Amino acid sequence: MKYAFIEKHQAEFSIKAMCRVPRVARSGWYTWCQQRTRISPRQQFRQHCDSVVLAAFTRSKQRYGAPRLTDELRAQGYHFNVKTVAASLHRQG
Known part of the structure; x- marks a missing residue:
């Protein structure tokens, strides 16, 4: 203040x-x-996570939910928790 x-x-x-x-x-x-x-490390991680989740979500024709997207991302080599993916989807609307 x-x-x-x-x-x-x-x-x-x-x-x-x-x-x-x-x-x-x-x-x-x-x-x-x-x-x-300055951008904090947590904000940088969230931005990275949001971009990766959005790309996977659009590839799935916006049909996959958080659990299925998490499996999809793990197959690509990303190790995000289901709750992290769900929060990312929620942030992005």
Whole structure:
């Protein structure tokens, strides 16, 4: 919340002054800025999983469910859990 306020008003005041008001360290501000642009390993895995599951789902003419897609993906060398495939299908609608 404090960092969002600083981000909103950074054009009006210096970062040094803006960090002084809510008593936030400047290093904390810059760390927060870097973390917002970074993609976590879990997000990278989900993106990879979603793309693989979507490709298998379209190859099956959108007829296979999570258990059958999991078997299909295991035959291709991917070792996803049934729940992971189901969550991926749910995320993608």
